[in-house]
Amino acid sequence: MSNDDKPPLGLLRRMHRTMVLIRQCEERIAELCDSGEVRCPCHLCIGQEAVAAGVCSAITDADYLWGGHRSHGHYLAKGGDLRALIAEVLGRATGCAGGRGGSMHLIAQEVGILGTVPLVAATIPLAVGAALAAKLRRERRVSVAFFGDGATEEGHFHESLNLAALHRLPVVFVCENNLYASHLHLTERRLVDNLDRSGDLHGVPGERVDGNDVVTVYDAAVRAVQRAQRGEGPTLLECRTFRWRGHVGPAMDLDVGIRRRDDLAAWRERDPIASAAGHLLEAGATEIELEHVTKEVQAVIDDAVDFARNSPFPAPESLLDHVYYRPETR
Amino acid sequence: MTTRTLSYAQAIREAHAQLLQSDERVFVLGQGVWSPWYAGTSLHDIDKEFGRERIIDSPVAENATTGAAVGAALAGMRPIVFHPRMDFMFLAIDPIVNQAANWSYMFEGRIGVPIVIRAVINRGGEQAAQHSQAVHSWFMHVPGLKVVMPATPYDAKGLLMAAVADGNPVIYIDDRWLYSDEGPVPEEMYTVPIAVADVRRVGRDVTIVAASFMAREAVKAAADLAARGVDAEVIDLRSIKPWDRSLVLDSVERTGRLVIADSGWTTAGIGAEIAATVVAERLHSLKAPIARVSLPDVPAPMSRSLEQVYYKSAADITATVLELLSR
Numbered sequence: 001m002s003n004d005d006k007p008p009l010g011l012l013r014r015m016h017r018t019m020v021l022i023r024q025c026e027e028r029i030a031e032l033c034d035s036g037e038v039r040c041p042c043h044l045c046i047g048q049e050a051v052a053a054g055v056c057s058a059i060t061d062a063d064y065l066w067g068g069h070r071s072h073g074h075y076l077a078k079g080g081d082l083r084a085l086i087a088e089v090l091g092r093a094t095g096c097a098g099g100r101g102g103s104m105h106l107i108a109q110e111v112g113i114l115g116t117v118p119l120v121a122a123t124i125p126l127a128v129g130a131a132l133a134a135k136l137r138r139e140r141r142v143s144v145a146f147f148g149d150g151a152t153e154e155g156h157f158h159e160s161l162n163l164a165a166l167h168r169l170p171v172v173f174v175c176e177n178n179l180y181a182s183h184l185h186l187t188e189r190r191l192v193d194n195l196d197r198s199g200d201l202h203g204v205p206g207e208r209v210d211g212n213d214v215v216t217v218y219d220a221a222v223r224a225v226q227r228a229q230r231g232e233g234p235t236l237l238e239c240r241t242f243r244w245r246g247h248v249g250p251a252m253d254l255d256v257g258i259r260r261r262d263d264l265a266a267w268r269e270r271d272p273i274a275s276a277a278g279h280l281l282e283a284g285a286t287e288i289e290l291e292h293v294t295k296e297v298q299a300v301i302d303d304a305v306d307f308a309r310n311s312p313f314p315a316p317e318s319l320l321d322h323v324y325y326r327p328e329t330r
Numbered sequence: 331m332t333t334r335t336l337s338y339a340q341a342i343r344e345a346h347a348q349l350l351q352s353d354e355r356v357f358v359l360g361q362g363v364w365s366p367w368y369a370g371t372s373l374h375d376i377d378k379e380f381g382r383e384r385i386i387d388s389p390v391a392e393n394a395t396t397g398a399a400v401g402a403a404l405a406g407m408r409p410i411v412f413h414p415r416m417d418f419m420f421l422a423i424d425p426i427v428n429q430a431a432n433w434s435y436m437f438e439g440r441i442g443v444p445i446v447i448r449a450v451i452n453r454g455g456e457q458a459a460q461h462s463q464a465v466h467s468w469f470m471h472v473p474g475l476k477v478v479m480p481a482t483p484y485d486a487k488g489l490l491m492a493a494v495a496d497g498n499p500v501i502y503i504d505d506r507w508l509y510s511d512e513g514p515v516p517e518e519m520y521t522v523p524i525a526v527a528d529v530r531r532v533g534r535d536v537t538i539v540a541a542s543f544m545a546r547e548a549v550k551a552a553a554d555l556a557a558r559g560v561d562a563e564v565i566d567l568r569s570i571k572p573w574d575r576s577l578v579l580d581s582v583e584r585t586g587r588l589v590i591a592d593s594g595w596t597t598a599g600i601g602a603e604i605a606a607t608v609v610a611e612r613l614h615s616l617k618a619p620i621a622r623v624s625l626p627d628v629p630a631p632m633s634r635s636l637e638q639v640y641y642k643s644a645a646d647i648t649a650t651v652l653e654l655l656s657r
Contacts, residue, residue: 098438114404115404122425122428125397128394128397129399129405132407156393156424159389159391163394323434323474324474
């Protein structure tokens with residue numbers, strides 16, 4: 001790739017800041033988990049930030065985003081409010097779901113997130129449906145489904161690929177292959193390492209990309225989004241990456257799988273944020289600028305944690321509210 | 331209002347057509363919606379009238395199809411998902427129960443899932459265990475769902491209109507055994523309120539609470555009983571979640587006797603919930619034990635000789651009421 005093909009400096013800056021925001025936010029959440037202040041299960045995406053940042057830079061607020069149990073990064077990259085995220089994780093009334101969802105249930109309708117939920121693969125067909133809605137209304141929106149490699153083992157996934165392909169729906173299926181589904185390595189769940197080819201039988205083209213390089217992810221996402229916008233149908237992106245922390249909670253899970261310790265060391269050498277910083281410096285940014293990003297983001301996170309800590313818990317008398325949706329109360 | 335006589339299936343079709351005509355957010359998705367094999371006359375030629383972009387016959391993929399409808403509903407559409415048999419709908423439990431039912435609560439009422447999930451009970455004819463199940467009571471258990479079961483052409487149209495307008499996930503259950511029943515149906519659009527039961531016959535001696543096909547049978551049984559000097563009140567629940575507690579409780583308070591007739595299995599069925607509620611709220615009004623007319627706890631059999639003793643009808647309700655009154 002020649003220098004001319006690189007994303008502009010402004011875009012590189014935004015993607016890098018998004019990744020730093022996700023990393024530092026999750027490291028803070030990990031601390032709050034360790035201290036016991038956060039009690040709800042948190043699935044951290046530290047090490048996978050480039051996927052969320054790269055894909056979300058290729059779409060707009062009008063496009064739909066669907067996620068799963070590990071979606072803090074998706075939420076932040078799409079522009080979800082940081083204060084509302086931290087407050088939700090801490091179970092406060094000011095959280096994005098009012099303290100009824102927690103880490104695994106994030107919503108930011110103003111930026112196209114209609115809800116992330118933890119049941120593996122569950123939002124993949126929902127993403128297809130949102131794309132169907134866009135198609136029926138003749139809108140230009142695309143619908144992006146983020147899911148892990150484990151989700152590709154569910155029937156939801158295969159049914160959804162077929163349905164989206166059949167109707168040429170504007171969906172981008174983004175598989176973040178971090179090599180583990182909970183405690184099981186990919187090789188313990190799959191005979192052949194070919195999940196990027198999952199769409200072949202359904203007519204959904206697939207592409208495997210380096211999920212730790214934000215520019216590579218961004219470029220692939222732009223191709224997939226443009227294909228969707230042209231009415232040519234869905235694309236499957238397999239973004240190869242690695243989660244540094246365990247399946248759930250702040251621990252590293254080094255006791256899971258005999259090779260995980262070595263794997264982690266190797267993947268840390270390929271830190272996606274270091275890679276993004278490399279792109280930035282190459283494009284003319286300065287070290288001082290990068291340090292400033294770290295500090296600026298830290299202040300924003302401190303503010304969000306303060307905001308959440310000073311927010312009330314949901315009122316006990318609200319327990320029975322919202323079982324049914326009542327539009328007139330909104 | 332102009333009222334004509336329509337069949338139950340025609341009433342369902344008319345409701346679909348008027349909803350599709352009047353609201354561009356409405357579309358239909360599911361297995362067999364282009365085929366009379368699956369939908370009978372209830373969707374007759376609806377694809378020809380509204381086009382196959384909005385009337386979408388689906389791959390054999392209940393899970394993704396229903397999930398897609400949930401996603402479309404979240405994105406502002408008003409889908410009607412069609413499951414030609416409740417048995418097949420089991421493959422879509424995740425989008426119905428985990429997703430649609432919970433969504434409003436999980437997100438503090440910020441967003442609703444305005445989806446109608448239409449499930450057909452299609453029994454008899456020696457179809458056996460996997461083509462005959464009536465599992466409506468499963469869905470009574472789940473917070474966040476509404477469940478309606480029309481018994482008449484009037485309610486079949488009005489409840490579908492109410493379900494689409496509701497804004498919450500509504501399971502709309504119609505029974506193929508009712509498709510050719512005829513009754514008055516207004517030509518205009520109208521809604522039948524969800525959670526409001528209908529007194530199909532006023533009586534003093536016993537309350538028969540029923541839903542769907544068994545409500546029709548209960549009306550027949552009441553006529554039979556009248557000829558024998560028994561004055562039965564018949565309540566057609568129409569909605570089983572939420573169900574009309576006050577109407578049932580008030581009736582039992584007057585009659586002192588309760589028979590619940592349901593086309594589902596006995597254990598944890600509609601009757602169990604209603605009986606428990608009546609005992610908790612009106613124990614001292616009861617002059618006799620509560621009786622249930624429902625299916626034995628066995629899978630649907632095949633051979634006609636077994637089907638005949640498995641399924642319940644008006645005669646079973648009549649016999650149960652007479653037995654209750656003889657105590």
